Amino acid sequence: xxxxxxxxxxxxxxxxxxxxxxxxxxxxxxxxxxxxxxxxxxxxxxxxxxxxxxxxxxxxxxxxxxxxxxxxxxxxxxxxxxxxxxxxxxxxxxxxxxxxxxxxxxxxxxxxxxxxxxxxxxxxxxxxxxxxxxxxxxxxxxxxxxxxxxxxxxxxxxxxxxxxxxxxxxxxxxxxxxxxxxxxxxxxxxxxxxxxxxxxxxxxxxxxxxxxxxxxxxxxxxxxxxxxxxxxxxxxxxxxxxxxxxxxxxxxxxxxxxxxxxxxxxxxxxxxxxxxxxxxxxxxxxxxxxxxxxxxxxxxxxxxxxxxxxxxxxxxxxxxxxxxxxxxxxxxxxxxxxxxxxxxxxxxxxxxxxxxxxxxxxxxxxxxxxxxxxxxxxxxxxxxxxxxxxxxxxxxxxxxxxxxxxxxxxxxxxxxxxxxxxxxxxxxxxxxxxxxxxxxxxxxxxxxxxxxxxxxxxxxxxxxxxxxxxxxxxxxxxxxxxxxxxxxxxxxxxxxxxxxxxxxxxxxxxxxxxxxxxxxxxxxxxxxxxxxxxxxxx
Amino acid sequence: xxxxxxxxxxxxxxxxxxxxxxxxxxxxxxxxxxxxxxxxxxxxxxxxxxxxxxxxxxxxxxxxxxxxxxxxxxxxxxxxxxxxxxxxxxxxxxxxxxxxxxxxxxxxxxxxxxxxxxxxxxxxxxxxxxxxxxxxxxxxxxxxxxxxxxxxxxxxxxxxxxxxxxxxxxxxxxxxxxxxxxxxxxxxxxxxxxxxxxxxxxxxxxxxxxxxxxxxxxxxxxxxxxxxxxxxxxxxxxxxxxxxxxxxxxxxxxxxxxxxxxxxxxxxxxxxxxxxxxxxxxxxxxxxxxxxxxxxxxxxxxxx
Numbered sequence: 001x002x003x004x005x006x007x008x009x010x011x012x013x014x015x016x017x018x019x020x021x022x023x024x025x026x027x028x029x030x031x032x033x034x035x036x037x038x039x040x041x042x043x044x045x046x047x048x049x050x051x052x053x054x055x056x057x058x059x060x061x062x063x064x065x066x067x068x069x070x071x072x073x074x075x076x077x078x079x080x081x082x083x084x085x086x087x088x089x090x091x092x093x094x095x096x097x098x099x100x101x102x103x104x105x106x107x108x109x110x111x112x113x114x115x116x117x118x119x120x121x122x123x124x125x126x127x128x129x130x131x132x133x134x135x136x137x138x139x140x141x142x143x144x145x146x147x148x149x150x151x152x153x154x155x156x157x158x159x160x161x162x163x164x165x166x167x168x169x170x171x172x173x174x175x176x177x178x179x180x181x182x183x184x185x186x187x188x189x190x191x192x193x194x195x196x197x198x199x200x201x202x203x204x205x206x207x208x209x210x211x212x213x214x215x216x217x218x219x220x221x222x223x224x225x226x227x228x229x230x231x232x233x234x235x236x237x238x239x240x241x242x243x244x245x246x247x248x249x250x251x252x253x254x255x256x257x258x259x260x261x262x263x264x265x266x267x268x269x270x271x272x273x274x275x276x277x278x279x280x281x282x283x284x285x286x287x288x289x290x291x292x293x294x295x296x297x298x299x300x301x302x303x304x305x306x307x308x309x310x311x312x313x314x315x316x317x318x319x320x321x322x323x324x325x326x327x328x329x330x331x332x333x334x335x336x337x338x339x340x341x342x343x344x345x346x347x348x349x350x351x352x353x354x355x356x357x358x359x360x361x362x363x364x365x366x367x368x369x370x371x372x373x374x375x376x377x378x379x380x381x382x383x384x385x386x387x388x389x390x391x392x393x394x395x396x397x398x399x400x401x402x403x404x405x406x407x408x409x410x411x412x413x414x415x416x417x418x419x420x421x422x423x424x425x426x427x428x429x430x431x432x433x434x435x436x437x438x439x440x441x442x443x444x445x446x447x448x449x450x451x452x453x454x455x456x457x458x459x460x461x462x463x464x465x466x467x468x469x470x471x472x473x474x475x476x477x478x479x480x481x482x483x484x485x486x487x488x489x490x491x492x493x494x495x496x497x498x499x500x501x502x503x504x505x506x507x508x509x510x511x512x513x514x515x516x517x518x519x520x521x522x523x524x525x526x527x528x529x530x531x532x533x534x535x536x537x538x
Numbered sequence: 539x540x541x542x543x544x545x546x547x548x549x550x551x552x553x554x555x556x557x558x559x560x561x562x563x564x565x566x567x568x569x570x571x572x573x574x575x576x577x578x579x580x581x582x583x584x585x586x587x588x589x590x591x592x593x594x595x596x597x598x599x600x601x602x603x604x605x606x607x608x609x610x611x612x613x614x615x616x617x618x619x620x621x622x623x624x625x626x627x628x629x630x631x632x633x634x635x636x637x638x639x640x641x642x643x644x645x646x647x648x649x650x651x652x653x654x655x656x657x658x659x660x661x662x663x664x665x666x667x668x669x670x671x672x673x674x675x676x677x678x679x680x681x682x683x684x685x686x687x688x689x690x691x692x693x694x695x696x697x698x699x700x701x702x703x704x705x706x707x708x709x710x711x712x713x714x715x716x717x718x719x720x721x722x723x724x725x726x727x728x729x730x731x732x733x734x735x736x737x738x739x740x741x742x743x744x745x746x747x748x749x750x751x752x753x754x755x756x757x758x759x760x761x762x763x764x765x766x767x768x769x770x771x772x773x774x775x776x777x778x779x780x781x782x783x784x785x786x787x788x789x790x791x792x793x794x795x796x797x798x799x800x801x802x803x804x805x806x807x808x809x810x811x812x813x814x815x816x817x818x819x820x821x822x823x824x825x826x827x828x829x830x831x832x833x834x835x836x837x838x839x840x841x842x
Contacts, residue, residue, distance in 0.1 A: 012619035070650070074657040082658060085644070165603075165646045165654070172619070175606050175645060178747040179613030181774035 003182055007189035012176070016169035017193060019086065023158040023168060026090025028151055031097025038102035043109060045355075057099040066160050068092040073164035089161035097154055104146045108139030119375035121329055123389045123437070124363025126356045133392055137379050141212050148205030152198045169193060214379055214421055262472065267493075271508065274493060277305040279341070280445050280477045281326055286335035288321060288501075295321045296332065297501040303445070303479060308471045310488035310509065311481040313498035314524060319481035320372075322498070323447045326479070327367040328358055339365050340444055363393050368438030372450040374430040376422040382433045383409060383418040386440050394441055408436035412466050428459030432466055439470070446470070448480040460484070467491065485528050489513050497521045584812045585636040592805035596638035602630055603660035605648040607745035609770040610826050611666040625826040629682070630664040630793075632818050636809040647744050649716035652676040655794055662795055662806070666764060668718045669792030669839045678800070679792030679839040680807045682819070683832045687719065688768030689782040690753060690761040697759045701785045702726065708736035712749040712758035715742045718789060719762045746771075754778055766828050790834055803838065810836045 007013060041053035060068070072092040073085065083091060112135045120130045162171035173190040177183045210216065262270065281303040288296040296318050303309050311319045324330040326337055328345035331352075336343060343350070344365055345358045353361065376385050386405035390396040396404070409415050412432035422430055431451055438446055451467065452460045464487050470476045471491045482488055488495055489509055496506040497518065505518040516522040589596050604622065606612045612624040622643050634641050641662075646654050651667055654660045655677055669679035691699055699705045702722050707730035713720045720740055727737040741758055743749050750771045752758035761768070765784050772779050793810070795803045813819055814835065823830050 010619070012614075070653075073659065074650070074653045077657040077659060085659075163647055163650065165644045165650075165659070167645065171645060174745055174747060175614045176616070176619055178607035178745055179609060179619075180616045181747070181750075181771075183747060183751055 003185040004188055007176070007182070007186050008192060010176075010189075013169060013172055013190060013193065016167060016172040016190075017197065019161075019166055019168040020155070020158050020170075020197070022086055023089045023093060023161045023166060024151075024155045026087070027093025027097050027154045027158060030090060030094025031101050031150075031154070034094055034098035035101030035105055038098055039105035039109070042102065042106055053102070057102065060095050061099040065092065065096045065157055066163055068096055069160055069164050085161070085164050085166045089158070089164050089166045092164075093154060093157060093161070096157070097150065101147075101150060104143055104150065105139070107146075108143040109135055111142055112138045113375070113378065115371060115373050115375035116377055118329060119369070119371060119377070119434075119437075120389075121359060122327055122362065122367070122369035124359050124393045124441070125389065126359040128356070129359075129392050133388060134377055141214075141379070144205060144209050144212065148201060151201045151205075155197055155201065156194065262490075267508075267510070271493060274304050274307045277307070279303070280305045280307070280339070281479065282338045283322070283326070284336050284338075286322070286325060286332055286337065288325065288330070288332040295501050296325070296335075298335070299498075299502055301496060301503065303477060305444075305477055306475045307494065308476075308478045308480070308492045310492035310495045311479065311498055312483075312485070312488065312495055312521075312524070317498040318501040319498055320449050321501075323369070323449050323479060323481060326445075326447060327362055327369055329369075339367055363441070366441060366443040366445070368441070368443035368446045370431070370434050370438050370446065370448040370451050372453050374422070374427070374434045374454070376430055376434055376437070378422050381419045381421060382414060382425065382429075385422070385433055386437045389437065390440055404440055405436075408440055409433070411469075412436045413462075426459060427455045428462045431455065431463045435463070435466055435470075439476075445477045445479065448478060448482075450481050450483065452482070452484060464491075483528060485513060485525060497524070584815070585638075585809070588636060588805065588808055588812065589638045592637060592801065592808070595802065595805065598639045600634070600639050600641055600661040601644050601659070602641045602665075603644045603646055603651050603654045603663045604665040605651055605745065606643075606645050606665075607648075607747055608666050608764070608767050609746075610766045610828055611764070612664075625822050625828055626664045626666055628822045628825070629813070629819065630662070632813045632822070633793075633806060633809045636812050637805055648714045651716075652794060655796060658796075661802075662793065664793050666791055667794060668787070668789040669794075670718055670789055671839075671841065673794075674839050674841040676797075677794035678797050678803045679794055680803060680810060681790035681792040681837045681839055682810060682834055683791035684834045685787045685789050685791060686765040686829065686832070687762050687785045687787050688765035689785065690750070690763070690768045690771055690779060691759065691782045692753055692756075693778050693780050695780060695782050699760050700783050702762060704730065704733065704735070706730075706738045706760065707733070708738065709759040710739045710741060710757065712741045712743060712752040712761045714745060714749060714763075717763070718787065722787075723762070750775075750779070790837070790839075791832075792839060797840075807836050807838060 038053045038056060041049040042057075044050055069089055069092040072083065072095075073088040076083065076088070109131075116134055116138075117130060120134045125134070158168060159170035161168050162174070165171075169190055173186050177186045180186070279302055281301070283299055283301045286296050286299040287294075299318065299322060301309075301322070311322065313319055321330060325332050326339065326344075328337070338344075342361075342365060344361055344367070345353055347353055347357075376382075377388070380388055383402070383405045386408055387396075387398075387401035390401040390404060391398060406415065406418065409418050412435060414429060414432055414436075417425060417429060417433075422433070425433065435448075435451070448467065452463050455463060464484065467478070467480070468487075468491050471478060480488075480492070492509040494506060495509045495512050496503045497512065497516075497520070498504070499520050505512060505516065505521045512521065513525065516525055604612045604626070606614055606622055606624075608624070610624055611626045612622055615621040615623045627643075630641055644654065644660050648665075648667075651663050651665055652673060653676070655663050663677070667673070668685055669681050673679070689699055689701060691697065697705075697709050699709055702719070703726070706723065706726055711719075711723050713723070720742070723738055723740055730737050741752060743752065746763070746767060749758070749761045749763070753761055754775065760782070761771075762785070765781070768781050772781050793806060795806060810819075814833075820830060820833060823832060
């Protein structure tokens, strides 16, 4: 025991820790840089880069670290690169860590909900802003435990540097054992020293998890102690058991006005005005197939400024694809799309623009989009979901963006939930925030893709109410795909019935809905009529 | 190639700023403490003449790659682990003193000694390494010591092993990776088989301590190595280990130098002769408790 304590406190071994940490730091730091590059290459649009990164991963993940150490130390000098031992070991460790870290990064990035990425694109975020503001903050949070793992593993792997004469802890221990024959006391002592180091990494990991916890920063108190393993706090759910369902005066908060159904005369007057307006959106002979399956078959649609068009039709009829083509979230095979007179996503010669240029154009032309699954940025508060894109895409100051966000939250009746995270909001509240977010940059057209289909029946009305106001009070140009026949009847100026990727019937909403001429339209409407909960239809 | 002097590059890399962080390494590597109790320096006049004849290394600091797991020859100093002690250490410094260079040490595994030298990560290897024709393909040797091996076994020699011979059939031998004893034991395999006996097995380890632990743990039956190493193991565990016998191995111990530096090889050889003439070699053997019968006048061994 006294021998053990003697070795435990021996400066010679303690100094070895310094080199152990040096090699580990070089390995992790270098591995992170290399890993970022590798992950970027693998996620890149250019297959050549991805192939190179894949080949690197196969080689460096597939060969033992000890060989890589010896290579960096003994083989590189033959081509004129003579690194000092610590650097050679650090380089080998970095090269070895890189593919593992790259895979972690890639998993983190791919793990971020695709819907949020689409929503970011629709808001006009360039790939860089998307990565920096939406993907990275969420990916990093999910990657911390894996990073902790990787750090511990790198620390232990640094002991292999002993084969290339780095005087780190393990090499010092074996040398000491050879000269004193106190084999076990020495190895217990050095084992304990390693444990202290890995324990310190665990503490750092827990601390960072606590630091980045969204619920901590959003005013919910959670102590660091809650993260210690013996505390059984359910980190995801327990802290806010009631807030999502808290009795809140949401619909009541929407300013009370008389019912907004238009009279027949008002409708006629509106139709006359709209007919004189400019064209807002125009698609001509739009075709698109997913492999052998045709989604859009020569679709023509013209929407005028101030017009509200409801797209009806069974699932798979091409409604969503049409909307996604309008703001170029998807490409198509043939035909043209004009928004505000411009071919969104193409330059003057009709050449396809880069993702970054398309993003910028989306922001300038102003096509807002609301999704079935809300697609709020999960790491941002309701207010920040609205204000963030205004700052990042439209260059607003923080003060202006916050003012605009507060104003819009007021309009959708959610001022009191400004600081809540999306996961603490009900579905209806989330969709209202999503609408506010889409409206924030004053889009010229708002596309709504089945905005109520993912909502519980009792939450549908609060969202429809908000959309109704936009149509009637604000005169916003909107294209809504929906299964809500009655809502379409009340709000839309025109309905277009899609089947098999083409419009088979269109006309003034009330006319088509009460007097369908196409038998397919008639059958669809009667089915929807019979179904008591049409909003549940996907 | 003579003009590309390695110590300079090493010296430059040591001056890089990041290196300053590596305090621990500096302590371990940058240690050139004069060997304590140096018996007697080689004749100053003869050495001065050598320094005139071979001026390239005067005032330089060279790197000596060692496998510091061989008590008596090279280990860290248990009293001050930042230093290396042993016969080879003292001999190398006596040679260095004669030629006017100092030595720093780089501890590597035994199997990595010659690769480290060949990669230019070290300038010289003085680490109880046996000079064989096979190894001379990787480095030139200046031999300086005869080889006597001891056979280390568990107390009482339960398997009755008495050398690298048929008594080893069926036994498990612990050896260091790269040791010359390994092929000698492997050569027994067909012979044992022919005699209808089980073949011996070889377990390869990284250093002496692990080989000795293998016997203590009952994993191996024997460990054949330099007799002084075996003796110090027995001294450390007198109740558990014993030396079965000593065997003669047809090799000499040598100082390894890079193949592409014949001038350096000649300088080291000349200095070694002076060190021996001054009686220093013999005194160092006595100082470290080694058998004076190991003494050998230097020869050069190359691949061709």
